Every structure is written in structure tokens, then in C-alpha cells.
Amino acid sequence: MSNPSDTFREEASDILESLEQHLLELEADPTGRELVDTVFRALHTIKGSGEMFGYSVLAGFVHKFENAFDMVRSGKSVVTEQLIDISLRSRDHIAALLDAGLDEAATSALAASETHIKLMGEIEQLTSEDGAPAPAAAAEEKKEEPTGPGEYLIKFKPDGGALRNGMRPDLLIDELRELGECEAHVIYDDVPPIEDMDPSESYLAWEIQLTTSETEEKINDLFLFFDDGDISVERQDAPEEHAPAEEAPGGTPAKPAAAKPAQKEEGGDSSGSSASAESVRVQAHRLDELMDQLGELVIAQARLNRIAERLTDSVLTGAAEEIERLVTGMRDATLSIRMLPISGVFSKFRRVVRDLSTELNKNVKMIAVGGDTELDKNIIDRLSEPLVHIIRNSIDHGIENADERGESGKSPAATVTLMARQTGGEVHISVNDDGKGLNTEAIRKRAIERGLIEEGVEHSEESIHQLIFAPGFSTAEKLSSISGRGVGMDAVRNFVEDLRGAVDVSSKTGEGTTITLRLPLTLAIIDGLLVRVGDGDFVIPLASVEECVELSEQEAQQEERRSLITIRDELIPVLRLGRLFQFTTDESASRAVIVNADGRRVGLIVDDVIGQHQTVIKSLSAYHRAVEGLAGCTILGDGSVALIIDPAALVKSRESRRREAA
């Protein structure tokens, strides 16, 4: 991350992401003052650092955009649907400009593009609406109007702290010199006696006499980023040209009235900016390296423990124990770095839902539940694509238009609910809509057409619904630009399977459809219960454990032949892990771990319960993926490997085997 321009791009795309979020919130709450301020600040930051890193087209565009929000801030205009709409499109355009990077050809192509010009025009119109009704075309004309050389008197005095903020008066004056003949005088009036002088403070002011053929706007543009101080630009020679020049503040920068509040805000918001400074960007592969190193450290530490035990030196043992504690803390800290809340992904979909519902003329609102569920960064990064597919399908095919909704007695506003929750070793992410549900008959017909099922053979409604994930399946009656190209759900399934997850659909006619992605918690941390079966250590996800019961020797033998145990008068089916795994176990002392497997209580009989264990889930390789009932593996504190049990899958596989046997 040595390249500052890359850093800027990364930061700017983060800002753009939250900007979108805030714009959408602002749409819901147009009077939210704080939101307006946040949007303004975001734009201001992009503008400032964009200029610094040479993104001048971008900065210029953002500047115009910023003006629109400045007017809202200063109460000259209000948040309208039109403003939000233009803002969202502008945001996309900024993202495009950002993507073009420092490639001049690409940037100027974008600057000349229809989008750019149209947006500029629209923003111009917005910002001038409350002032003089100067439409975009007029503003354009004004720019091209040739003006003879004019004389300007420019006075500026940087704010006291301006130098500390990186302000360079010398460069500014150099730039003015490029515009024409320029004479600058320094005003020393405010310079204090030397003993009171703070060398980082700015005390000087300038008076500059400039003769130039450039427009006043051009001069103002130079002071675009000069927010910290007082500035005035006055045309001296030609009073008759004064009128158009005065109109400039409507659409041009650096008017003191605008600069002042901006500056105040920034000062007052120092807590906010310091909070963002607390986060550091790290490339993912560095985290991987850190994890590898940590793995070695854990092994080395386990070895140290063994040596300390053998030498029975209390000083060494003490040191080893301390290192063990530190390593454990470090492992947890490192792992938690990789985990991100899923809310980041969810928030992206607000825009998707908004745009789609506008395009399809359906009234849809989105609800997100469980955004704080944490998932490994690698999975999060790859989640957007399948979720977009699903949401598009929901809105395009699932949700009826307002008339149809009215006929079936539903509220005209449809709801799409995104929900995430962690269950055992999996994270379930579901997309639910309250639309018309899947059309079972249409799917059946289509599946027969496609040769996916045979005609005349009975299939449950449920199994027919699953066919929507079959390759090349699509029931959309007509192709729309949004979905229905027949690749959607198939692609979703492939994608989820690549992550070793699964996808389910459940649907009720007239009530809606829920599509659930079940993703493994690869690399996620779970709390586990460490148990021993034979010579092997196993981890049972604590989330699915309900209780542990000790079975007496007699009881254990008594229950030997039965697959049920009695706990507080309740009969509970049990699985003997030792036997299931074909391990030699110590049958005399055993315990039952009562787990909740898909809503049923099942006892897993183990030799011993060792204790709770923070578990890092590692995925199994291709060699063991097919083994039923395992969710992954983990490295224990002593460096040994333990397998993680997936109780639900274990019970399921056991049942299917029993059925086969029957």
C-alpha cells in the first residue's frame, strides 16, 4: 500500500459506499440534518483528497455536487426526491471516475460522456433553482463567453491553522501568476512580536492585483480548496460586467458564506474523523501470513509446555504458562480481525432494492435482520453476487404489482427481508419476499419440458420447488433486463456450492418465497464443547449443546442395547459416537451430551467431556469432505487436531442409513 493514490481510491470507495447508504437514509428521512451534514462531509473529503492526488475532473464534479448539499445545509433548498435521485446517479458517476483512476484518456472520455454532462446540468439546475433561475444551458453559455482582460483585486488571509492543514499560499500565488499579470503584496499587520509567535501559525494576508483574460470563475476555482480563511475576489475595471460575475456564487465555489459553516463543522467533528483514523487497512493476504505464523507459534508454545513439564522447573513452568496465556489472547485477536459483520453486505442491497422497485414500478421496502452476524471476510466478499441474483428474482418474479397485491388483500408495499443468523457450524442467510410464491404448476411443466422430471411421476411440492436451481431453468414468461435469463438460480447454486454451502427454497402460494443460503463458517470462530471419544478429541458446537448428563456405569451398561435414555422422565434418542466412529471406547464411564439437532433433542454419548473451547473452524480437504457428520476441524491449544462434529448432519446421516437398512 505504498502508493498514496491507491490509498485514496480505497478510501474514496469506502466513502462512496457509506454515501450511498446515507443518501438512502436521507430519502427516508428528508429532514435529517445530521444526514445532510454527513453527506456534505463525505463529498468534501472526496473533493479535497481527490484534488490532492490529481483527480481534478473528479474533484471538480464533486465540487458541484457538494454545492447542492451545501444549499440544503444552509437552508436555501430542501431534500427532494429529485435531489436524491441525481445524487445517487452522481455517486455512481464518481465511482466510475474513481475507477478510471489517473488514466487521462479514460477520465476525459468520462468527462465528455453524456452522463457527466447531463448530471452536471441537472446539478447546476438544482443549485440555481432557488437563486436566479439560470438554467444549465445559460451557465454553459456564460462559460464560453469570451471576456477581455480584466483587473481583479484578490484579498486573502488564510486561517491561523491553515499551514498545519497543508495549505500552501506560495503555490496558490504561483497558480494565480499563470493566469496573467499578477502583483502580490504581503500584509504583515497581524504578525505578533517574535516572542509570541507560533511558527506553525499563519499570520500573513495577501493583496493581489491580477490582470487576466480568464473569467472570475476560473479564479474562484483556484480557491476551490481554500476553505480555511477569508477570501474576496473583486473585479475592478469593468463595472458593467459585474452583474454576471455576481451571479457566480450561485453555482461557483468559495463564497465565504459556504466556506464558513463547512469549516465549523469540520472543527466540531474532530471526534468523528479521529474515530475513522483508528481503523487501518490491511491486505487480506497479510492476515493469512499472520495466521500461519500464529499456527507455528501455537505449536512451538505447546512444545515449550511439554519441556517445562519434563524439567519440573517452577520458574520455567511459570514462564511457559504466561506465554500460553499470551498466545491464546493473540490467537483470538488475530482471528477476530478476519471476522466482519454481514451488515456491510446487507446495506449494499438497499440500493439494489430501491433501483429495482423504481424500475419495475413496484413499491418494495427492504428489512435487514441479523446484520451483526459475523462471517469470515473471504465469504463476505463473495456473497454479493448470489444475493443480488436472489433479490432480483424476488422483486421481478416474486412480488406482484400493486394492483395484484390489492386484489389479494395485501398491503401495496411489499417487503423483502434479508436475514442472517448463525446456527451451529453454519450461517444461514435468507431472502424472504411476501410475494405470490412459486408457481408449482409452471415449474412442473417446465421441468418436464426440460427433461428434468418425468411426466406422470408424483413429486412433492417441495421437491419441485428445488428444481428452480437446476441448470438452465427459468420460468419467466418474458425476458426482462433484470432477471429471467435462465441462469440466475443455477448460478446461485453453483456459487454457494463453491463455498461448500447449500441453498434451499421454501414457498407458499400467495404468501411468498424464502430462499436460504446455508454457508459454512469457514475460519469462523465458534464456542465449542471439547469431548473425548476413544483416543480422539472432538468439538461439538456449543450453540447446539443443551446440557451434559453423566451416566453411571450401571446406567451406561443398561442403556447399552437401547438407543434411548431417560432424562427427567423424558425419553431421548442417543447416538453412541464411539460405535458410530468405530473407535475403541471406555464403556464404563460415559456421558451424554444432549444436543439440539434440527429442533429435536438427541443425546451424543461420549467418553468424557473435557470443557469449553474457543474453536477456529478449518475446512476439511477434498479427502474428508464426504465424511458425514463433520463440520470441519480445528487445532487445539497443544497443536493437535480435533474434528468438529455437526450434530444435525450426524443425526440426519444416521437416520438415512437406518432407513436404508430397514
Add this chain to the structure above:
Amino acid sequence: MNQTVDMPELEGANPVSMGGEPSFMALTFELQDEIFAVDVTNVHEVIDPLPITLVPNSDPFAPGLINARGTVVPVLDLRERLGMRGLERTTDTRFVVLETALGDDRTKFAVVADRVYEVVEISIGSIQAAPDLSMAWPSDFVRGIATHGETLITVLDTSVVFQPELAA
């Protein structure tokens, strides 16, 4: 923890430079008195045996897992796949950690070897196709037989012999 071990040299074999002939470096190891070789670019490291965590109900070819420097890797029992008699641990037993492309992914795994020899240069030209009849295992497991001094070396095709599931 430095587990990399010194490797004995193959008996009666001195490394011979192959001159300009196309060749590759291969790690040689022993399984039930036969010498096998894998391309050294696939070899991560050779380590002393580590405790194996057995995976219940797994394929006997991949009986368990080990922790190789913080990474959990499956242990493969090549004897099982080559139809040899069961695993026996001796003081010479080593784990060869390999990383190779199986299908689309690069997979890391450890192979149990009775004894690990040295790295030798094998000239591509000296590899002869293994006669089908002489082999106790499917011929696509091996790239061929190479001679090194007086020793016959079976050069394994890592992309086939270590496949998780064999095509029937």
C-alpha cells in the same frame, strides 16, 4: 520447530549430471522395498511423523489429519492405494508434505514414506513406460520407470495417484 531431516543417499547411486538433456529433480522415497519418486517442485517439506488425528469412517487412503506448521493437512497412506500391506511405523518413517494441483485447486497433503532418500536428477529421456503386466496398480498412477545408477525408480504421477476419489 525444525523437523526437516537429513536424507540418506540411495545406495550405489552417484548423482550424474545429465548434460543438456531435459531433466527434473525428484525426491526419492521408499515404500515396502520399492523406490518411488515425485517431482521435487511438488514437495513442501519432509517432516518427522506427527500424531495423526483419525477421521472416523474415512477412506482408508486418507485415514487422518495432522497439523503441519499450523495448517491441517490430510495424511495419505500411499501403501493403501498401491495395494501394499498396512502402515508400519519405524524410526525411518517420514511424512512428505506435498502440494499439488488436483483438479482446479492446489491441495496440500502429507504422504507417509517408510524412508526418504535424496533428491536426484532424472532425465526425461530415461523414463520408460512401465509394462502394464508388471504392475500391481493401475498404470496411470505412474509416469514411468527411471533408472538411477543400479536402482529402479517408479516415478509417480502426482496429479493422478493422489486424487481423492478414483474414477472407477
